[in-house]
Amino acid sequence: MKRRDFLKGVAVTSAGVALSGGVGTFSNVFAAGKEDFGEIKSLKVHCISETSWFDNATLGKDIKEAGGINTYQYNVAWNVENLGGYAALVEVEALDGKKTKYLLDSGWNTEWMDYVFAKDGIDKMLKSKEINTLIVSHDHIDHYYGLESTLKHQPDIRIFFPSTSMKESFALLKGADFSAKPGQPKNTAPHKGELILTKPNKVYKLQEGAAVVFFDAPATLQVRGENVLYFKIKDKGYVTVTGCCHPGIMTLINYARRNFKDGNKNYGCYGGLHISPFENWDPKMDDLIKGVKAMNMTKVGCNHCTGWVWAEKAALAGIPIVKGTNKNLSYKKTGSLAKAKTSNVFLGNGDEIVF
Ligand SMILES: [Fe+2]
Numbered sequence: 336m337k338r339r340d341f342l343k344g345v346a347v348t349s350a351g352v353a354l355s356g357g358v359g360t361f362s363n364v365f366a367a368g369k370e371d372f373g374e375i376k377s378l379k380v381h382c383i384s385e386t387s388w389f390d391n392a393t394l395g396k397d398i399k400e401a402g403g404i405n406t407y408q409y410n411v412a413w414n415v416e417n418l419g420g421y422a423a424l425v426e427v428e429a430l431d432g433k434k435t436k437y438l439l440d441s442g443w444n445t446e447w448m449d450y451v452f453a454k455d456g457i458d459k460m461l462k463s464k465e466i467n468t469l470i471v472s473h474d475h476i477d478h479y480y481g482l483e484s485t486l487k488h489q490p491d492i493r494i495f496f497p498s499t500s501m502k503e504s505f506a507l508l509k510g511a512d513f514s515a516k517p518g519q520p521k522n523t524a525p526h527k528g529e530l531i532l533t534k535p536n537k538v539y540k541l542q543e544g545a546a547v548v549f550f551d552a553p554a555t556l557q558v559r560g561e562n563v564l565y566f567k568i569k570d571k572g573y574v575t576v577t578g579c580c581h582p583g584i585m586t587l588i589n590y591a592r593r594n595f596k597d598g599n600k601n602y603g604c605y606g607g608l609h610i611s612p613f614e615n616w617d618p619k620m621d622d623l624i625k626g627v628k629a630m631n632m633t634k635v636g637c638n639h640c641t642g643w644v645w646a647e648k649a650a651l652a653g654i655p656i657v658k659g660t661n662k663n664l665s666y667k668k669t670g671s672l673a674k675a676k677t678s679n680v681f682l683g684n685g686d687e688i689v690f
């Protein structure tokens with residue numbers, strides 16, 4: 336046995352032990368190292384919804400009144416009219432042409448999520464098990480509170496879930512009700528499927544060329560940890576798909592460089608990049624434009640907490656920002672900023688990007 340294979344076996348065994356006891360027994364997991372987790376032919380990401388809330392000022396006011404950005408998220412009373420949610424449909428085309436669909440996140444307001452899921456046929460894909468895996472990026476309000484919109488169609492869906500999630504978030508999986516407070520979640524469809532609790536320094540291989548990696552990074556509202564999707568596209572390189580990207584896009588790129596075979600080949604990214612969620616400018620964001628530009632990506636798809644202000648400046652600086660269409664304007668609700676913007680630097684609701 337080669338040393339590498341031996342080490343891989345050890346990692347699988349220890350992860351198996353760590354994951355036993357009611358939660359998933361997912362065994363396709365290995366320790367981070369110079370790993371080759373295979374390749375895919377192509378990747379399509381469909382933006383189901385990136386409008387986590389519709390108006391920044393209203394959300395900011397809710398947070399301020401509750402005590403500020405480090406308030407415990409389950410203690411905040413939210414203005415329900417303002418709530419949407421984040422979710423993406425991720426479609427992987429394997430080298431042999433076989434296509435597999437994954438759902439990343441389940442949004443916030445279940446009324447909004449039911450609406451966007453129906454609009455894009457996600458409800459039917461869940462019912463028919465065309466989608467049988469949900470990756471919860473992190474348990475932030477806007478990515479996780481809408482869990483019921485997924486589970487009511489498929490309660491036994493396989494879920495990848497950050498091991499660092501809040502105790503209320505674990506309770507929500509089992510069917511808790513926090514909805515006495517405005518904007519807090521409830522779940523009438525308890526989860527019955529496999530639950531894989533992701534931990535640091537492990538690579539969870541979904542299929543050849545596709546993996547989940549957990550980063551133990553702090554975020555606002557006392558949330559901790561985020562699952563990130565990595566794909567390796569044949570002849571192109573690595574693509575990351577994120578919910579919020581709280582660890583930072585440079586951290587994700589550097590992780591691939593250090594831990595994956597040919598990890599210096601960055602092809603692109605999709606998702607919230609958590610740079611300027613409230614559209615304020617900080618000089619260190621200029622450095623981030625330089626840093627991302629130096630990574631020589633081919634396609635950068637961004638939205639949600641990236642901040643239009645950053646995306647616009649990044650596009651002007653020559654970063655290959657993939658432009659959105661105006662599909663989002665036909666939705667029953669539109670973000671106040673999206674309505675005002677004509678630069679299309681965000682991939683909006685209903686837009687797609689192909690890698
Ligand atoms: Fe977010």
Ligand SMILES: [Fe+2]
Nearest residue numbers: 473475554579
């Ligand atoms: Fe977040």
